[in-house]
Amino acid sequence: xxxxxxVIGTGLIGTSVALAARRAGVTVFLADRDVTAARVAESLxxxxxxxxxxxxxxxxxxxxxxxxxPVLRDAQHRRSARSYTDVAGVKAGPERDxxxxxxxxxxxxxGHPMAGRERSGPLAATADLFAGRTWVLTxxxxxxxxxxxxxxxxxxxxxxxPVRLDSRAHDAMVAVTSHVPHLMASLTAARLRDAPAGTxxxxxxxxxxxxxxxxxxxxxxxxxxxxxAPAIAAVLRDxxxxxxxxxxxxDALDGTGPDGRERALRTITDVLERGAAGAVRxxxxxxxxxxxxxxxxxxxxxxxxxxxxxxxxxxxxxxEPLPHAEDELVVHLEVPxxxxxxxxAALDAAGWHVTRAETAPAGR
Amino acid sequence: xxxxxxVIGTGLIGTSVALAARRAGVTVFLADRDVTAARVAESLxxxxxxxxxxxxxxxxxxxxxxxxxPVLRDAQHRRSARSYTDVAGVKAGPERDxxxxxxxxxxxxxGHPMAGRERSGPLAATADLFAGRTWVLTxxxxxxxxxxxxxxxxxxxxxxxPVRLDSRAHDAMVAVTSHVPHLMASLTAARLRDAPAGTxxxxxxxxxxxxxxxxxxxxxxxxxxxxxAPAIAAVLRDxxxxxxxxxxxxDALDGTGPDGRERALRTITDVLERGAAGAVRxxxxxxxxxxxxxxxxxxxxxxxxxxxxxxxxxxxxxxEPLPHAEDELVVHLEVPxxxxxxxxAALDAAGWHVTRAETAPAGR
Numbered sequence: 001x002x003x004x005x006x007v008i009g010t011g012l013i014g015t016s017v018a019l020a021a022r023r024a025g026v027t028v029f030l031a032d033r034d035v036t037a038a039r040v041a042e043s044l045x046x047x048x049x050x051x052x053x054x055x056x057x058x059x060x061x062x063x064x065x066x067x068x069x070p071v072l073r074d075a076q077h078r079r080s081a082r083s084y085t086d087v088a089g090v091k092a093g094p095e096r097d098x099x100x101x102x103x104x105x106x107x108x109x110x111g112h113p114m115a116g117r118e119r120s121g122p123l124a125a126t127a128d129l130f131a132g133r134t135w136v137l138t139x140x141x142x143x144x145x146x147x148x149x150x151x152x153x154x155x156x157x158x159x160x161x162p163v164r165l166d167s168r169a170h171d172a173m174v175a176v177t178s179h180v181p182h183l184m185a186s187l188t189a190a191r192l193r194d195a196p197a198g199t200x201x202x203x204x205x206x207x208x209x210x211x212x213x214x215x216x217x218x219x220x221x222x223x224x225x226x227x228x229a230p231a232i233a234a235v236l237r238d239x240x241x242x243x244x245x246x247x248x249x250x251d252a253l254d255g256t257g258p259d260g261r262e263r264a265l266r267t268i269t270d271v272l273e274r275g276a277a278g279a280v281r282x283x284x285x286x287x288x289x290x291x292x293x294x295x296x297x298x299x300x301x302x303x304x305x306x307x308x309x310x311x312x313x314x315x316x317x318x319x320e321p322l323p324h325a326e327d328e329l330v331v332h333l334e335v336p337x338x339x340x341x342x343x344x345a346a347l348d349a350a351g352w353h354v355t356r357a358e359t360a361p362a363g364r
Numbered sequence: 365x366x367x368x369x370x371v372i373g374t375g376l377i378g379t380s381v382a383l384a385a386r387r388a389g390v391t392v393f394l395a396d397r398d399v400t401a402a403r404v405a406e407s408l409x410x411x412x413x414x415x416x417x418x419x420x421x422x423x424x425x426x427x428x429x430x431x432x433x434p435v436l437r438d439a440q441h442r443r444s445a446r447s448y449t450d451v452a453g454v455k456a457g458p459e460r461d462x463x464x465x466x467x468x469x470x471x472x473x474x475g476h477p478m479a480g481r482e483r484s485g486p487l488a489a490t491a492d493l494f495a496g497r498t499w500v501l502t503x504x505x506x507x508x509x510x511x512x513x514x515x516x517x518x519x520x521x522x523x524x525x526p527v528r529l530d531s532r533a534h535d536a537m538v539a540v541t542s543h544v545p546h547l548m549a550s551l552t553a554a555r556l557r558d559a560p561a562g563t564x565x566x567x568x569x570x571x572x573x574x575x576x577x578x579x580x581x582x583x584x585x586x587x588x589x590x591x592x593a594p595a596i597a598a599v600l601r602d603x604x605x606x607x608x609x610x611x612x613x614x615d616a617l618d619g620t621g622p623d624g625r626e627r628a629l630r631t632i633t634d635v636l637e638r639g640a641a642g643a644v645r646x647x648x649x650x651x652x653x654x655x656x657x658x659x660x661x662x663x664x665x666x667x668x669x670x671x672x673x674x675x676x677x678x679x680x681x682x683x684e685p686l687p688h689a690e691d692e693l694v695v696h697l698e699v700p701x702x703x704x705x706x707x708x709a710a711l712d713a714a715g716w717h718v719t720r721a722e723t724a725p726a727g728r
Binding site: 034039040042044045046047048055065082088097114115116118121123128133134136141146156163165169170172173174176177178180182183184185186187189190191192193194196198199200201202203204206207209210211213214215216217218219222226229230232233234236237238239240241242244246247249250251252253254265267268269271272273274277278279280281282283293295297298299300301302303304316317318319320328 | 368371400402403404406407408409410411412465478479482484485489497498525527529533534536537538539541542543544546547548550553554555556557558559560562563564565566567568570571572573574575577578579581582583585586589590593594595596597599600601602603604606607608610611614615617621629632633635636637638639640641642643644645646648651659661662664665666667668670680681682683684685693
């Protein structure tokens with residue numbers, strides 16, 4: 001059980017954890033080599049900007065990856081806490097440093113709460129930052145049960161979902177899910193930076209979404225890329241290969257490359273199809289229930305149906321002519337399983353004849 | 365004035381325009397070579413799925429870029445409308461085709477309403493799709509005033525903001541603002557597709573945002589890339605160069621490349637900084653008013669201030685010690701200009717001593 005916490009490094013993540021811990025009634029001490037940052041966190045209500053008089057239950061080291069090892073060593077020399085964890089976005093390097101430098105690696109477990117904002121610093125902190133987010137814990141071969149329990153308790157107390165991973169597996173995964181997406185956003189945004197005046201009116205939500213995370217602090221991100229270079233390098237090589245093929249294919253369409261047109265179009269479609277498959281993977285999978293309505297040819301009937309259905313979470317999936325009755329339209333609807341019963345009842349009551357489609361292999 | 369409209373191609377864009385036009389009282393006719401698509405649009409209330417008996421005021425050609433020219437030619441041969449426009453996401457090719465094929469290029473102006481969704485087809489259509497969006501119009505050297513007026517009227521009627529551009533300038537701009545961001549999203553998402561099982565828990569909002577548009581229809585996007593290949597090819601070459609330098613730099617950090625470490629870090633920071641500058645450009649610029657509060661050293665004071673200020677649109681920008689009084693904290697706040705007066709009054713009434721900072725060069 002974590003009743004007292006020392007946060008070393010009161011940036012966005014450290015201060016947000018401190019605010020969440022304070023809200024849960026934990027006694028929190030704040031430290032930062034920038035005394036103003038600690039004072040700001042204190043003034044935000046994140047705890048007291050002073051050293052604890054007795055060892056706390058858990059020390060949270062919220063500093064850049066390369067500093068985790070030295071800061072852990074110093075904190076353990078001072079006997080600051082019973083257990084120690086960190087929040088660095090890469091885990092193999094800090095683990096290696098901890099095993100090499102820390103007097104008591106048994107009391108340390110690596111951690112990575114997967115949340116962030118484009119803004120950094122304590123003023124951007126919020127107690128809700130980790131609600132529902134994954135909080136990875138990466139026990140080393142030396143990590144003891146107490147450290148793992150304490151760090152897990154902190155993650156839960158912040159509303160996060162603890163997930164245990166090997167530090168190297170973690171680093172390979174975040175290279176794909178976080179670091180390379182950030183670099184791709186930067187590469188895309190760099191092109192927008194160089195675009196001529198007047199381009200701004202043509203920037204839409206798509207470009208804004210792709211480039212949003214590129215607004216992150218370049219110095220901080222240089223440190224992250226440095227710390228996870230091997231895993232990022234491997235993914236970037238794959239991206240580079242894909243981009244080389246794609247770029248050559250577009251050159252071919254432009255008439256300046258050696259590829260044939262049909263082959264070029266296939267290459268482009270292949271990249272787009274693999275991208276679409278990847279994009280699906282980023283969305284929480286939920287298999288909807290399927291409903292079915294047959295409509296006669298009456299202009300606006302489907303519009304009325306969808307307006308009646310929308311408040312019940314029902315959306316249209318597709319529509320097709322009824323076989324052998326081409327003027328009738330079969331409309332396939334989707335609804336979250338939990339809402340299906342009430343949606344059917346409400347639509348029936350409103351005069352629509354809705355049937356549930358048989359799609360599940362076993363007795364739905 | 366546009367009182368009657370023929371929509372040729374009842375996909376997402378055509379049907380959404382039709383719904384917006386119907387809402388504004390325009391008589392709308394719907395045509396699609398897929399009769400079911402036209403029937404679905406009709407059933408949504410987007411108009412009548414039949415040919416107009418007399419020429420309409422405006423025909424909207426909402427088909428893929430390569431088909432605009434032939435469809436325009438056929439529609440003008442049938443004398444379907446007084447004026448003609450289209451919605452293709454690239455403009456130079458359709459303009460060239462129109463000038464070559466159309467019997468009456470004076471009556472045609474290219475158009476591109478800058479709105480979309482990941483879903484395509486009439487079932488994804490909505491009358492609000494264009495509200496507040498840019499709608500580019502690209503008059504050719506031949507375009508007459510009536511066609512330009514009619515297309516402008518349609519854009520306004522859909523709630524969009526008409527912007528006039530040369531077709532080639534448009535294509536160069538959307539390569540940077542739309543097409544290359546899409547391809548970058550696809551390349552990023554393709555890496556996520558290939559990531560090992562268990563990776564999904566580590567996919568956060570950042571990766572979801574970067575890859576969202578990659579979910580778009582690969583066939584549709586292959587057509588767009590094909591139609592705007594010259595402009596896209598030029599931008600992709602710049603991206604490829606940046607990526608090659610970035611990838612080599614990360615290899616160098618990994619110890620496998622020839623670059624020196626310091627030089628590699630500078631290269632990475634350079635890409636990240638250019639990306640951050642580009643990301644800023646994608647956000648609507650609003651210069652906030654600046655407020656200033658001095659707080660004594662009382663834990664939680666800043667937290668209380670920000671909770672009192674948030675309902676008035678006030679956010680914290682930065683904080684620093686007061687010179688010669690290190691225990692006092694100067695907090696710099698930002699607020700939208702329109703809300704500044706009421707925010708200051710409300711905070712004053714709540715007992716906070718807020719002053720407006722002098723930042724504007726001339727008498728604010």
